[in-house]
Amino acid sequence: MPDTNFQNNLPKKFTTASVYETSDYIGFSELDENLKILVSSLKVKYLIFKYERKDKKTLLGLYTNFNFWLESEEKKLILLDCKINRNTLYDFLSILNKFCQENIIILDNHFEKDGYRIDILKKQIVRKIYKEEN
Amino acid sequence: MIISAIIYGTYYSSIPKDFIKVENEILYFEERIRWESETGGNTGHISMPTWYEPIISYNYLDIKYMYKAKINISLDAPDFNKSIEIFISPKNPEDARHKLSE
Numbered sequence: 001m002p003d004t005n006f007q008n009n010l011p012k013k014f015t016t017a018s019v020y021e022t023s024d025y026i027g028f029s030e031l032d033e034n035l036k037i038l039v040s041s042l043k044v045k046y047l048i049f050k051y052e053r054k055d056k057k058t059l060l061g062l063y064t065n066f067n068f069w070l071e072s073e074e075k076k077l078i079l080l081d082c083k084i085n086r087n088t089l090y091d092f093l094s095i096l097n098k099f100c101q102e103n104i105i106i107l108d109n110h111f112e113k114d115g116y117r118i119d120i121l122k123k124q125i126v127r128k129i130y131k132e133e134n
Numbered sequence: 135m136i137i138s139a140i141i142y143g144t145y146y147s148s149i150p151k152d153f154i155k156v157e158n159e160i161l162y163f164e165e166r167i168r169w170e171s172e173t174g175g176n177t178g179h180i181s182m183p184t185w186y187e188p189i190i191s192y193n194y195l196d197i198k199y200m201y202k203a204k205i206n207i208s209l210d211a212p213d214f215n216k217s218i219e220i221f222i223s224p225k226n227p228e229d230a231r232h233k234l235s236e
Contacts, residue, residue, distance in 0.1 A: 061183025061210050064167045125167040129186070131160075131214045 035095060039105060044072045048108045049096065051116075066125070068092075068111070090118060149231045153221040158192040158201070163212040186212045192220050194227040201230050 039047075048071040056063045068080040068089060080092055099105045115127045163186040185208040190201040201220060209216065217235035222228075 055184075058183075061185070064184045119166075122166075123168070127165040127167075129163040129165055129212045131162070 036099065036104065039099065044077070044105065046106045046108070047072055047077070047096070049093075049111055051111045070096075090120060093118070149221045149233065150223070152225075153223055153231065156192045156194055156220050156222055158190050158218065158220040160188045160214050160216065160218070161191050161200070162189050163187065163209075163214075164189060165212070183210070185210060188216065188218065190218060190220060190232070192222070192230070194222060194224075197227065199227060199230070201232070203232050207232065207234065 050069055050071055052067040054065045054067070056065070069076050070078040070080075080088055096105070096107055096109075100107050117126050118124075119126045165184060165186055167184045168182045185206075187202070188207055188209070192199050192201060199222075207218070219233040219235055220230055221233065222230045
């Protein structure tokens with residue numbers, strides 16, 4: 001179970017808002033609950049969502065892959081395999097977002113900090129690129 | 135569904151005669167990424183390269199409008215010097231179309 005005393009020390013409003021829309025989120029599933037119990041039992045309060053981007057240029061264009069993982073105290077906890085099923089990423093970020101809102105964890109989301117968002121409707125990762133000032 | 139897509143595409147790819155050309159500027163690009171493996175894995179997903187969609191602003195009668203193409207402008211790199219012509223309906227300036235210049 002979450003450390004309820006710890007919740008009082010957290011900022012009241014903390015959200016990652018890593019997705020455009022989460023309206024299709026239907027609440028905690030059994031998997032969510034298991035992850036929640038895991039996080040609580042590890043006494044983890046501060047998690048870092050990291051990623052590695054891999055670009056590969058081909059004659060057909062630039063192909064982009066990502067590796068995602070969750071870290072705590074510089075140790076990898078969970079490695080996400082999103083290459084086969086991209087819904088894993090949506091679901092995982094939704095769960096982490098929910099955990100933040102419930103003050104169970106504090107999340108440092110490097111993926112979001114670097115400007116990446118998820119367009120759920122089109123099932124794409126989106127990033128805005130502005131013109132560099134001279 | 136295919137027929138409606140064709141009608142939709144034809145409608146937005148043609149520029150009506152009463153439309154006028156306006157000055158415009160590319161504000162930013164949306165980098166759009168599908169990150170499945172190049173082969174699409176074993177789920178049957180079609181792999182697509184990363185592409186870039188320009189978000190354009192234009193002014194008409196001192197009002198600024200934002201334009202995102204209804205028919206995708208898919209560039210393979212974010213080129214801020216890319217010449218894109220924007221045409222609008224003077225009666226309804228929000229109704230805009232684009233034409234890629236050579």
